[in-house]
Amino acid sequence: MKPILPKDEAAALVDAARIRQGLTWAELADHLGAPLVWTTAALLGQHPLGTEQADRICERLGLDEAVAESLALQPHRGSSPEVMRDPTIYRFSEALSVYGPALKALIHEEFGDGIMSAINFTVDIERRPDPDGDRVVVTFDGKFLDYRW
Amino acid sequence: MKPILPKDEAAALVDAARIRQGLTWAELADHLGAPLVWTTAALLGQHPLGTEQADRICERLGLDEAVAESLALQPHRGSSPEVMRDPTIYRFSEALSVYGPALKALIHEEFGDGIMSAINFTVDIERRPDPDGDRVVVTFDGKFLDYRW
Amino acid sequence: MKPILPKDEAAALVDAARIRQGLTWAELADHLGAPLVWTTAALLGQHPLGTEQADRICERLGLDEAVAESLALQPHRGSSPEVMRDPTIYRFSEALSVYGPALKALIHEEFGDGIMSAINFTVDIERRPDPDGDRVVVTFDGKFLDYRW
Amino acid sequence: MKPILPKDEAAALVDAARIRQGLTWAELADHLGAPLVWTTAALLGQHPLGTEQADRICERLGLDEAVAESLALQPHRGSSPEVMRDPTIYRFSEALSVYGPALKALIHEEFGDGIMSAINFTVDIERRPDPDGDRVVVTFDGKFLDYRW
Amino acid sequence: MKPILPKDEAAALVDAARIRQGLTWAELADHLGAPLVWTTAALLGQHPLGTEQADRICERLGLDEAVAESLALQPHRGSSPEVMRDPTIYRFSEALSVYGPALKALIHEEFGDGIMSAINFTVDIERRPDPDGDRVVVTFDGKFLDYRW
Amino acid sequence: MKPILPKDEAAALVDAARIRQGLTWAELADHLGAPLVWTTAALLGQHPLGTEQADRICERLGLDEAVAESLALQPHRGSSPEVMRDPTIYRFSEALSVYGPALKALIHEEFGDGIMSAINFTVDIERRPDPDGDRVVVTFDGKFLDYRW
Amino acid sequence: MKPILPKDEAAALVDAARIRQGLTWAELADHLGAPLVWTTAALLGQHPLGTEQADRICERLGLDEAVAESLALQPHRGSSPEVMRDPTIYRFSEALSVYGPALKALIHEEFGDGIMSAINFTVDIERRPDPDGDRVVVTFDGKFLDYRW
Amino acid sequence: MKPILPKDEAAALVDAARIRQGLTWAELADHLGAPLVWTTAALLGQHPLGTEQADRICERLGLDEAVAESLALQPHRGSSPEVMRDPTIYRFSEALSVYGPALKALIHEEFGDGIMSAINFTVDIERRPDPDGDRVVVTFDGKFLDYRW
Amino acid sequence: MKPILPKDEAAALVDAARIRQGLTWAELADHLGAPLVWTTAALLGQHPLGTEQADRICERLGLDEAVAESLALQPHRGSSPEVMRDPTIYRFSEALSVYGPALKALIHEEFGDGIMSAINFTVDIERRPDPDGDRVVVTFDGKFLDYRW
Amino acid sequence: MKPILPKDEAAALVDAARIRQGLTWAELADHLGAPLVWTTAALLGQHPLGTEQADRICERLGLDEAVAESLALQPHRGSSPEVMRDPTIYRFSEALSVYGPALKALIHEEFGDGIMSAINFTVDIERRPDPDGDRVVVTFDGKFLDYRW
Structure with a gap:
């Protein structure tokens, strides 16, 4: 076995x-x-x-x-801190560290008290041509969930 | 003074x-x-x-x-670990922990060895109406930078 | 001001x-x-x-x-690690450390791949009399959210 | 051997x-x-x-x-920090981080100075049907232990 | 106020x-x-x-x-890591780091699967005269609690 | 070899x-x-x-x-943080976190400025019968060492 | 005073x-x-x-x-982890994380077993014009110190 | 396979x-x-x-x-904290801890708000003879990237 | 008061x-x-x-x-990690990280199983003239304590 | 190979x-x-x-x-945190935590702004007989290096 x-x-x-x-x-x-x-x-x-x-x-x-x-096995999800420090991945974390409080403020302003779901959620990545250098465009798209008692 | x-x-x-x-x-x-x-x-x-x-x-x-x-002062940028644990912000970090290695693999597949800039970079947030519940759509848009010696 | x-x-x-x-x-x-x-x-x-x-x-x-x-202000949510070490709070964390993987396995068995929401979520606490010493009964009740792309 | x-x-x-x-x-x-x-x-x-x-x-x-x-062996109990960051398990930790101080305050109010035992303790999980989406209901049931010198 | x-x-x-x-x-x-x-x-x-x-x-x-x-206020209990590094306190932590697994094995051998309560618990300290130098004798005395479902 | x-x-x-x-x-x-x-x-x-x-x-x-x-080999002594989080061992650590500053104060009051040795030191454990549930009694017995220049 | x-x-x-x-x-x-x-x-x-x-x-x-x-006071030198995470400073740390082992190997190859002093040491920064975008050029210049018994 | x-x-x-x-x-x-x-x-x-x-x-x-x-495989980049503590590598980290805030201030003064790229970036090391002991000269040369929305 | x-x-x-x-x-x-x-x-x-x-x-x-x-107050002893990273202090820590296991091996070889006391202990510092540059000489002098049950 | x-x-x-x-x-x-x-x-x-x-x-x-x-291989130097917690090694770290700031102050007083080198450096250990118990005497002897631009 x-x-x-x-x-x-x-x-x-x-x-x-x-x-x-x-x-x-x-x-x-x-x-x-x-x-x-x-x-x-x-x-x-x-x-x-x-x-x-x-x-x-x-x-x-x-x-x-x-x-x-x-x-087909059910995973334990997530990445180790060591993986998250790779420069290509770290740039996303850095952006969150800079813009996270602003995104929080704007989610609350637009939707009220709640979160963007990371479960009912999709991510997409595409290349956008740009004369100054093509761009990586990543879209996070999650259902808004309000704190609901 | x-x-x-x-x-x-x-x-x-x-x-x-x-x-x-x-x-x-x-x-x-x-x-x-x-x-x-x-x-x-x-x-x-x-x-x-x-x-x-x-x-x-x-x-x-x-x-x-x-x-x-x-x-107008030049900032020291970034947020404390405590700020990053707020649930509304944490969902983004969790999504990165789950999808970060995939985004890295796809950036390398599409663009080659390099990163999405977090400096030549914009973020946008919008509300997308959805009959199953409106959605938070956040777009990260950064210039691709290749490792160039 | x-x-x-x-x-x-x-x-x-x-x-x-x-x-x-x-x-x-x-x-x-x-x-x-x-x-x-x-x-x-x-x-x-x-x-x-x-x-x-x-x-x-x-x-x-x-x-x-x-x-x-x-x-009335929108909060940054969460407690510091120091607060979480208070014995009365720590017992809950310890129980999660012991039973968390089992709860995960049983959520997946019963509901499929997903989570219990911590947002569409209520907590209740009550005292249940017991001849061997009254009991603290805490109920976590959250909507199941399946990973849905 | x-x-x-x-x-x-x-x-x-x-x-x-x-x-x-x-x-x-x-x-x-x-x-x-x-x-x-x-x-x-x-x-x-x-x-x-x-x-x-x-x-x-x-x-x-x-x-x-x-x-x-x-x-049949006596275990060393507990889960690693990496296991606790899996999203299905993390939601419980996040709920504790948000509601832990309130649970502590209410245990003291109802029972006096003490804790809910994590040893003389049972956990149950069940599915509660709900038209808005079925719910995960987890019950922590532990004997109250007062600080007793 | x-x-x-x-x-x-x-x-x-x-x-x-x-x-x-x-x-x-x-x-x-x-x-x-x-x-x-x-x-x-x-x-x-x-x-x-x-x-x-x-x-x-x-x-x-x-x-x-x-x-x-x-x-008279209900405390948040516990000491910061900095306090625990003071040499007089650290010796106790070091002793636990050396003898903790042995104490665990012997508690299970004598009492079965369970713990010494830190709540239904007293500590006493006394000075024991000794010709080779007096001794600090600290007694931890806690009720045994068995894992009981 | x-x-x-x-x-x-x-x-x-x-x-x-x-x-x-x-x-x-x-x-x-x-x-x-x-x-x-x-x-x-x-x-x-x-x-x-x-x-x-x-x-x-x-x-x-x-x-x-x-x-x-x-x-017979000389050991590197001590236990990993993971081992110290086992509930049976953790209760001792928690007791130190709650009573450590008091023990320090009382050692200084009784003996002066110094520590209980963790080297010239014995530990004993015994079961004390008690009608309310038998008790785990652990005794730390270490020579007092004064800060001596 | x-x-x-x-x-x-x-x-x-x-x-x-x-x-x-x-x-x-x-x-x-x-x-x-x-x-x-x-x-x-x-x-x-x-x-x-x-x-x-x-x-x-x-x-x-x-x-x-x-x-x-x-x-004029003698300083305690160094910066907190929080300061080191500012993106402008972090890029230097990231470069060290990527090139540090190579620099170590090359110092040993060229000089033998030892280090670049960070004390008998100067840093200079200058702007180098470049048609593809001006460059930040930072020079670390330290005396080689060999492990000498 | x-x-x-x-x-x-x-x-x-x-x-x-x-x-x-x-x-x-x-x-x-x-x-x-x-x-x-x-x-x-x-x-x-x-x-x-x-x-x-x-x-x-x-x-x-x-x-x-x-x-x-x-x-030829695409790497996960970066070094573990343990590697970064080797004395030959650590001296660079220490220098950054001492001079990082100054480099940040001078980059902003000379170039405006932005960073030195660690991607469009080269490092060079050379030995500079010096009568007081030869010197390790390491040059970091990266493209300036301004925060550009 | x-x-x-x-x-x-x-x-x-x-x-x-x-x-x-x-x-x-x-x-x-x-x-x-x-x-x-x-x-x-x-x-x-x-x-x-x-x-x-x-x-x-x-x-x-x-x-x-x-x-x-x-x-005259009894102190809580010890220094924060931030203080210990100051370069002048760090060199001592680095030396311990390099020579600590050797010192342990030699203490056991010469004295048996035990430690150098940090309590019955003195430190001295002096300047020793040297034509290649004067030297800092720091002496740690502690009583040997054997593990004695 | x-x-x-x-x-x-x-x-x-x-x-x-x-x-x-x-x-x-x-x-x-x-x-x-x-x-x-x-x-x-x-x-x-x-x-x-x-x-x-x-x-x-x-x-x-x-x-x-x-x-x-x-x-004969060039080493990565240093010891893991786990090794440094062994009691025989820890006593040295504790002594540094207590006396490190004093040693720093006295190095600056005697030599000026700089450090004791840990590279141009020797350590010696010896046993000093003492009627109250023999002593471990460890001498750190490093060249003074002044901050020199």
């Missing part, structure tokens, strides 16, 4: 197969017919795939059953 | 005057002709206002010269 | 007046016609009171306008 | 067997005739099972003697 | 009066007819005094009503 | 053998003719055993030479 | 006077005939000024004797 | 081969025709090498394909 | 008076007839002065009774 | 061989003709040995080539 392959090890195997076969995350998302950021996050271990999705990915990447079983 | 009023004290005076006069952050932004999130962040102490902007805000809010002087 | 009285100072004034007048939190909640835990948390600075509520409390306790203005 | 299988490895084997055999935590609790949250927490390594209980579970799941020996 | 004097300020006033009048903690405990460690801890802000006790102490030390009101 | 077996691995082997042979820590202490808490702490890796003691324990438990070599 | 004005308060007064009189740090350095980064760091409280230097600065800025006394 | 060799393991293999063959980092940089600090940092795992570069290095060092695959 | 002047405020007053009167720490130690490091540490708040010593120092420095009362 | 044996594993092999052959650190230092503390620290991984020294030690201890290669 063996434990289920940990999700970080499954993610490392997915990433290795993806790179060796010259596939993009976008192609994997297309293969699943699922949103791009969702697919990438799920394959990196932050969302459970449905069993059928997990099988389809493993078939496409030539990975065995043990990986599919892991991809 | 007195030191310049600290920016957090200036921000508290701006907020008090704003509330007592029934003004929204949006109205203050309109008064300055400046973007909404930028204005809110600046008045909360995260950006320096131009001298003329600082005077215009203080005049509108009936605040004295010392506040304007503080608003 | 003065800043708004910080909510922790307002809370200290409310508590002092409450104690000196021999009033319980339950009597203050009744006076507001609001739930007991909500009222206590709000007066301790974790929820904004409505203006009318704030005035009613201050009138009852003989506190001036500045306290009412503070009670 | 080998050391006893660590409880986290036993828990991973129990979880893998449970998933592969399509069993719920509730079915395992029924099989033991023990409370649901207790059983789940115990199988995840937070309580020792009795020898007979450990054998019955391992027989049901087809796990060998080494797992049963581990399940 | 003023807030109640914080308990650390009351403790500083008690200690100053005690020193200036040449009184020992033991004499104050005798004056109250209460145990020595309890009295000292309570006057330092870790336990609430009864109203009558608080008045008696303030009368003895020539402290005004505001101090008595503070001494 | 192999390194010496780490003391935590030796401790795990001792504990496994002890449990499988149905031996108590008290019986092992008797077998050594050494104090109970000392023996338990030493076997858990916090004190070096004498060579003869290490051999006698390994013979009794049927453990090989490598374990004896490890038990 | 008053304590010496803390160096952070003196720095705030220097900065306020400097801004109000429209002086640059460079002009103050010229006024002292001292290096630019040294002067700025010293006026911000990280180096003691000579008495004559302190007087000359205070005279220039119209600050009184108490400020000069503080500027 | 195997995961890609982690970059820290690839770095350890590169370093071992380099030392055993008596090669300097400078020789490896020459071999690649790339800057010295960049090459060292890249081989230590902080930058991805191009495929052709990775192959050329592995051929030179007699390392197999798996190392080349790892060297 | 006023609390006793905190020892850090007394230390600031002593230091200010000492500087303004051009006195060295060595002269103050001579004035007391006490060891140099002890006197300096005591005046900075780490040891209580005897009443007679406190009076003699305050008389010498022209400080009032309140300072003497504070100097 | 294998990486170089990590220095902590080499240190564990050296220590095992040393213990099994009944050798003291002093004998190993004599064998090298190197200072005692330096040798011990180097063999524990804090200094690189010269190739010839590494070979001589491995020959003496019967360790193979891989250990010698590791001993």
